[in-house]
Amino acid sequence: MKIFRQVNSHYQVPNPLRVKKFTGSVHIDAISNHSTSSEWCIRTFPKLIKLSHLLKGLDLINERLVNVENKCVVDDEFLTLSMRAFKSTGTAFVMQNMRTCVNKPAYKEPFDVNSLKKICDVLCVSAQQRKLVRLAICPQVTQHQIWTGALMEILNQLEIEMKVKDYGCITKGFNMGRQIVVNCLRFLDDVTSYDPDSASWMWLTPKKDADSPPSAKWADLLEMFNDLINCLKNDHEFLLYVIKLEIMKEGLLQIKDVLVDKNIGYKEALHQQSLVQKKLTKSLGHSSRCLFTLLLYYLYGSIQDIDLDICCWFSEDVAGDKVYLCVGKIMTSDDDKMMMHVVKQLDRVLGVIKFVHEMAEMKEILEIQGHLWCVGSKSKSLAYRGHNFFIHGISLE
Known part of the structure; x- marks a missing residue:
């Protein structure tokens, strides 16, 4: 039984994502004016395909390579290094092709969400507000x-x-x-x-005695x-x-x-x-x-830190009272097991960010979204526990 449901077909992606880069595959022509970046993407894409096949069904969790199907740790140094290369290269590839609609990248490389400070840094919480967050x-x-x-x-x-x-x-x-x-x-x-x-x-x-x-x-x-x-x-x-x-x-x-x-x-x-x-x-x-x-x-009820591959801000809406934050993961495959695994991770990230945002009593309205990227995947939208998730394909089309 699936843990999420697909959003109705009439669901509209918010304004910051209604751009060519986010309505399907990641498109190289979005950065056609930057020949160096375009050439890099063309050279890099075959490497992403090769690594995604090699690492299918695996993910990096807390610096350990894990088989998503059976939750077992894969103790293989070569595959672990390959996964890090896949995450880093995939993140750079996606960021290159979405930068025209990104207001500001919070982190440019994969990183662990393992402290309140990192969440506050992402949200640009002021020193005074950070004190409020901690006290709350x-x-x-x-x-x-x-x-x-x-x-x-x-x-x-x-x-x-x-x-x-x-x-x-x-x-x-x-x-x-x-x-x-x-x-x-x-x-x-x-x-x-x-x-x-x-x-x-x-x-x-109890009565205490010498013994x-x-x-x-x-x-x-x-x-x-x-x-x-x-x-x-x-x-x-x-x-x-x-x-x-x-x-x-x-x-x-x-x-x-x-x-x-x-x-x-x-x-x-x-x-x-x-x-x-x-x-x-x-x-x-x-x-x-x-x-x-x-x-x-x-x-x-979990003690596991959270890994993110992408975290960035989109431009404000026309009224200027809402900001959009995208957090995402690069997947090695898009089967149900993998998506369930990644959606659960991102759901925890979104929940923590929303919680800290509320504790900071920030004035702007925050729209947070989870995004999943996979080589050759078809574009679709999912809803899980009140959060929206968007799946995007990575390709050169």
Whole structure:
């Protein structure tokens, strides 16, 4: 069953896209006055065709080559380098042929959307507005259940990947890492075992004696994270998770002295949970990838960063009160699996951009669109979760 529906045939693409470059294939004659660019496109197009066939069904996600059909990581250096060349060349090809209708490219090359700062840069949010954005977002995404949920999501995904690893290649470090993941999840299970809706009288403060173990702190999880990173840092398959663990260490360092022992009693537990939110809110800035990871989990329950190949502004409409932002991806194929995969990615990007735009209280009306390009694809429009997506062919016609 498809996750999107095709927009009715009478749907009209907004004014900035009602130009020759965006009504079908990308046309070289749009830049006929620039012979050097035209010649480059003619020389480049056969390379794009060759790479699209070689890489069919693959995509680059968080610096890892992934088979979209089965979600498996493809550990092949040659194919990974080929994919980077395909993305970079395809982006340059498309940008060359659409520049006459582009007001301003936000980024000229493929890039990771991995911080609030990058979103604010795309939206041209002023310094004063950025302060408003941070003050509005931080208290929401640093809530105790969001913080612990994001940590558990990372560890759960890592545990799943470790279970499917080739058992013939298991190392001492891998075995130790797997045990650390189990201990980390057990730690978080204890942290999240409180029921904030239960009556306070049910949470009796335990009696302490000389034999009682010392109260646990977030520093204990930080220490486990350091050990886990050391165990996995040389294993290419787990590089993404090593990066994510490093990212979340930023938050752990800020709250390392906060208690998490479930035996400290109801009022003290609520106080410690409140401290987590206050310390994270105060310390995580615009450039923090930890903050952005929490934002993604808050909005979508996901901890994966987002990759974009194209991001650019179109000219304002005649009235001047609306601006158009295009975010897009270059695809190696246009089958349903690939389009579903890319549309979901772009939908998250559009949602985050819209959310930040609203938090910044910007005056202009923002129209955001997702665009997908593929060699030889037919032009069509799709709608998914309230967002419009446009598929374009790349050709020399």
